[in-house]
Amino acid sequence: MKEFALIFRLKDMADFKPSPEQMQERMNWLAGIAAQNQLVDKGNTLLPVPGSAKTVKPDNVVTDGPYTEIKEFISGYIVIKADTIDKAVAIAKENPIFKIGGNIEVREVLKRD
Amino acid sequence: MTAVLCRHFGLKHIEIAEDMASDTFLKASEHWALHGVPENPTAWLYTVAKNKTKDYFKNISAFETKIRNPINLEETQDEQHFEYSPEIIADSQLAMIFAVCNPANSNQSQICLALQILCGFSVEELANAFLSKPETIKKRLQRARTNLRNDNFQIKKLTGIDIKSRVDVVLKTLYLLFNEGYFSKTNHKQVRIELCSEATRLAVLLTENPLTNTAQVNALLALMCFQSSRLAARTNDRNEAVLFEEQDRNLWDQSLIQRGNYYLINATNADEISKYHLEAGISYWHTTSTDKKKWRNILKLYNQLILIEYSPVTALNRTFAFAKVYGNRKAVVEAEKLKLTDNHYYHALLGYLYSETEIPKAIENFETALKLTKSKTEKQTLKKKIKRLIE
Incomplete structure (x- = not known):
């Protein structure tokens, strides 16, 4: 089986803090992957808020957060295993993130021995 | 007794300790038959064992020490300190x-x-x-x-x-x-x-x-207490399994449930959440009967549990809880993703989920489960279910 990183992106900072129902939906989705024994790493949520996000650039330039310059920001990631990228995409499609205008990038993990 | 003796002989010599323990009990049965059970049987037994151990060490020093290596002294305790408190x-x-x-x-x-x-x-x-x-x-x-x-x-x-x-x-x-x-x-x-x-x-x-x-031990113990509280209700007089939903709740042992609550509270002293915590939590919710939030909470705990450790049983139980919260139709979709086709619980679960909507599929799954299971009690339960659907 191949491994794929699913990278979550959101557009609106207001969506970052989920309601209890949204949280339950997300957990159901994540646990559903684990229940199929296809979860490699439950990953992490990445805080985009001031004080928790900085971008380091050449020439000693450090800016606050990712959110000042780009329209969308990465909110988290997980790693799953699947036979093909299409199957990984099928899993991603069931995530509730699309209800709030987010998106998911699916990327195969290159395994170095 | 074997455990106490092993402390003195070292684990390598567990056979000696075991022989000595059984010798002691043999002597007890002979002696007690003739003279009646002594006032303090435990003390009596341990005194005999103590004397036997002394004899053994004497023999050892008489013969073996000079010929062979003695029992490694680092591992054994001095007979002088031999105590049974x-x-x-x-x-x-x-x-x-x-x-x-x-x-x-x-x-x-x-x-x-x-x-x-x-x-x-x-x-x-x-x-x-x-x-x-x-x-x-x-x-x-x-x-x-x-x-x-x-x-x-x-x-x-x-x-x-x-x-x-x-x-x-x-x-x-x-x-x-x-x-x-x-x-x-x-x-x-x-x-x-x-x-x-x-x-x-x-x-x-x-x-x-x-x-x-530790917190984990308390969580495990809480789990054991909650589960044990239902032991009497899980089988009927004919030794057949009684499903959770059909159990007579009056048979649940309330004192064990309270013990469970006590240990579960002890288990929350630390920050860590182990799988025993989660399983004890699930088992706790099962002891409550009417709470509306019950299944929602159970599903949450199963969600966490499956993230800690995958097992087919957890995956199936989680789907059952999912059905209780979101209904059988949605749960069928979740269940079929699991693809545990050689697992009889998987087919029994699908059979249960289809029972309301698609009876032929329900029967088909129950029959597959019947073929896969080796347990007699489960076969009986499955046969009953099929019969009920056919009628």
């Missing part, structure tokens, strides 16, 4: 638990060994409990004992380091021991209850020593 008995048993739960042995062997050494089960009783032949059990025990000796785990006062390195294995063994009883293959109710209560007894022992009285 309740603390020593508890300590020795505790140390023995840690010695027996050795990762060098398979789970099954660890359970067998624990039952034999710590709980005094005979080979026949073990064979009965595991539905195997006595010879198979004997071989398994022999191999396990060899591994124990080779591993050279020293049985003495436990230190923090010993405990840290082994506690996970110990808890897992006790957990498996309990499950062996709770979900036993044998139909023998008494055997099942005995396995469960032995596992619980050993877990209680762990909570009585400050070194091993």
Whole structure:
């Protein structure tokens, strides 16, 4: 089986803090992957808020957060295993993130021995 | 008694300790038959064992020390300090638990060994409990004992380091021991209850020593109490399994539920959440009957549990909880993703989920489950379900 990183992106900072129902939906989705024994790493949520996000650039330039310059920001990631990228995409499609205008990038993990 | 004796002889010489313990009991049965049971039978037994040990050490010094290497003195205790106080008995048993739960042995062997050494089960009783032949059990025990000796785990006062390195294995063994009883293959109710209560007894022992009285141990014990509270209700007079939803709640043991609550509260002292915490939490919610939030909470706990450790059983139970919250239609979709096609519980679950909507599919799944299961009680339950759907 191949491994794929699913990278979550959101557009609106207001969506970052989920309601209890949204949280339950997300957990159901994540646990559903684990229940199929296809979860490699439950990953992490990445805080985009001031004080928790900085971008380091050449020439000693450090800016606050990712959110000042780009329209969308990465909110988290997980790693799953699947036979093909299409199957990984099928899993991603069931995530509730699309209800709030987010998106998911699916990327195969290159395994170095 | 074997545990206390091993403290003196070292684990390598467990056979000597066992012989001595059984000699002691033999002497007791002869003596008590003639003279009646003494006032304090425990003290009597241990005095006899003590004398036997002294004799043994005398013999050793008379013959073996000069000819062969004596029993390694580092591992053994001086006979002068030979004592049988309740603390020593508890300590020795505790140390023995840690010695027996050795990762060098398979789970099954660890359970067998624990039952034999710590709980005094005979080979026949073990064979009965595991539905195997006595010879198979004997071989398994022999191999396990060899591994124990080779591993050279020293049985003495436990230190923090010993405990840290082994506690996970110990808890897992006790957990498996309990499950062996709770979900036993044998139909023998008494055997099942005995396995469960032995596992619980050993877990209680762990909570009585400050070194091993951890949050995880308390969580495991809470789980055992909650589960045990339903033992009487799980089978009927004819030894048939009674499904959770059909159980007579008056048969649930309220005092055990309260014990469970007590240990569960103790278990929340630390920040860590182990799988035992989650399972105890699920089992706790099962003891409540009417709470509306019940299944929502159970599903949440299963969601966390499956993230900690995948197992087909957890995946299936989680789907059942999902059905209780979101309905059978949505749960069918979740269930079919699991693709555990050679698992009879999987088909039994699908059968249950289809029962309201697509009866032919429900029957088909129940029939597949019937073909896959080896358990008699489950076959009976499945046949009843099929019959009900056909009518």
